[in-house]
Amino acid sequence: MTSRERVITALSHKEPDRIPMDFGGTAVTGMHVNIVIALRDHYGLEKRPVKVHEPYQMLGLIEDDLQTALGIDVEGVYAAETLFGFRNESWKPWRMDSGVEVLVSEHFKTTKDKNSDTLIYPKGDLSAPPSGRLPKDGFFFDTIVRQDPIDEDKLNPEDNLEEFGPISKRDLRYFGEAAKAATLTGRGVMATFGGTAFGDIALVPAPFLKYPKGIRDIEEWYVSTLTRPSYIHKIFEKQTEIALANLEKIRGQVSDRVQAVFICGTDFGTQLSTFCSVETFRSLYAPYYKQVNAWIHKNTAWKTFKHSCGAVETLIPEFIEAGFDILNPIQCSAAGMEGENLKAKYGPDIVFWGGGVDTQKTLMFGTPAAVRKEVLDRCKVFGKGGGFIFNAVHNIQANVPTQNVVALFDAFKEFHGARG
Numbered sequence: 001m002t003s004r005e006r007v008i009t010a011l012s013h014k015e016p017d018r019i020p021m022d023f024g025g026t027a028v029t030g031m032h033v034n035i036v037i038a039l040r041d042h043y044g045l046e047k048r049p050v051k052v053h054e055p056y057q058m059l060g061l062i063e064d065d066l067q068t069a070l071g072i073d074v075e076g077v078y079a080a081e082t083l084f085g086f087r088n089e090s091w092k093p094w095r096m097d098s099g100v101e102v103l104v105s106e107h108f109k110t111t112k113d114k115n116s117d118t119l120i121y122p123k124g125d126l127s128a129p130p131s132g133r134l135p136k137d138g139f140f141f142d143t144i145v146r147q148d149p150i151d152e153d154k155l156n157p158e159d160n161l162e163e164f165g166p167i168s169k170r171d172l173r174y175f176g177e178a179a180k181a182a183t184l185t186g187r188g189v190m191a192t193f194g195g196t197a198f199g200d201i202a203l204v205p206a207p208f209l210k211y212p213k214g215i216r217d218i219e220e221w222y223v224s225t226l227t228r229p230s231y232i233h234k235i236f237e238k239q240t241e242i243a244l245a246n247l248e249k250i251r252g253q254v255s256d257r258v259q260a261v262f263i264c265g266t267d268f269g270t271q272l273s274t275f276c277s278v279e280t281f282r283s284l285y286a287p288y289y290k291q292v293n294a295w296i297h298k299n300t301a302w303k304t305f306k307h308s309c310g311a312v313e314t315l316i317p318e319f320i321e322a323g324f325d326i327l328n329p330i331q332c333s334a335a336g337m338e339g340e341n342l343k344a345k346y347g348p349d350i351v352f353w354g355g356g357v358d359t360q361k362t363l364m365f366g367t368p369a370a371v372r373k374e375v376l377d378r379c380k381v382f383g384k385g386g387g388f389i390f391n392a393v394h395n396i397q398a399n400v401p402t403q404n405v406v407a408l409f410d411a412f413k414e415f416h417g418a419r420g
Contacts (some may be wrong), residue, residue: 003073007188011303015386018416022074022391024062025190026262027054028307029391032398033102036060043069051103056083058140075182077191080171085123085208097137122210131207139398143205147217157234159214164239167246176253183257192262193250195243196292198236200266236288244295260303269310272335286322293323311335320349329393330355339381352382353389364400368407375411
């Protein structure tokens with residue numbers, strides 16, 4: 001099978017010749033730039049600076065030579081702009097606090113504060129307030145919340161819709177060209193078009209806007225889901241209307257070149273439970289997910305991808321009911337998220353994308369032998385009968401031991417070699 005055939009087969013809940021693998025297809029299935037650099041060195045690939053294509057989490061671009069070395073089956077079509085509101089273009093060198101040189105967009109504009117933290121600016125505009133902070137010797141940026149005082153009498157849902165609007169001709173061309181290029185790789189294509197994330201807390205503070213208005217404080221947003229539900233509904237209603245109009249235009253550009261689409265990264269789980277009740281999910285989120293998923297399923301062959309960390313077992317039936325085809329990252333270490341139970345209960349109805357190894361403990365603090373065992377076990381559980389795309393539980397972080405990351409890929413190859 002080709003990589004694309006492998007991905008399509010797994011997404012159809014059929015067992016391919018081997019489990020498909022994704023690393024780098026989305027902003028939640030990638031690797032920190034440090035890990036990409038280490039793997040390039042390990043596999044003896046050309047020594048050159050690695051591109052940071054997702055600056056918020058400092059994710060490194062996994063280029064074709066490393067994709068081939070690792071056996072990756074998924075190619076990502078990324079959003080037109082980064083989380084800080086600029087495009088990746090005209091790459092330039094930038095030196096991290098560690099002294100390692102990487103490549104960043106020409107619009108990646110930073111300064112240092114009095115603590116030697118790195119501040120980054122929305123749309124690369126140094127005249128605007130900074131919207132992200134990379135602590136000295138840290139590994140990724142934290143959002144800087146820029147919340148004006150809230151006047152209840154003047155709250156306007158339109159202020160939280162500033163980032164949504166008709167897609168530009170430039171972005172349409174970008175998606176068309178990016179999808180075509182991704183198809184030529186022979187891999188399955190995962191696309192992130194944007195505009196369909198309802199209440200994703202990484203997006204609420206709007207680090208991509210110079211002067212965000214509305215409710216932009218993370219705590220205030222969560223409070224608002226209970227105290228201002230009508231306000232949230234008005235945002236989601238208009239967002240859905242805009243998203244469906246944009247998807248219609250995007251479909252005309254990318255057609256069937258895309259196999260899966262990243263819809264929403266809103267997290268609903270903690271390590272032990274969910275952020276909200278099933279009833280709240282049904283009333284506040286599900287109506288809008290259903291509209292987006294229904295349109296996609298009616299008008300395209302794309303499969304829809306829902307990201308949520310944490311203990312979300314009680315919400316998986318709701319994700320399925322809302323029309324999602326794929327769930328990521330399958331945090332098996334969270335309460336109620338044991339792989340065997342999830343596969344038995346929900347395997348026929350939703351594709352598991354991730355869950356291949358625990359990034360919180362095993363990959364970071366375990367031995368290579370422990371990593372090997374967990375990868376083999378997860379492949380055995382999730383791979384049976386298809387419906388599984390191998391990936392870790394979220395992005396591989398900056399300081400994970402290289403030998404553990406290599407053990408992950410060695411174990412994945414061993415699993416398939418053992419099967420003949």
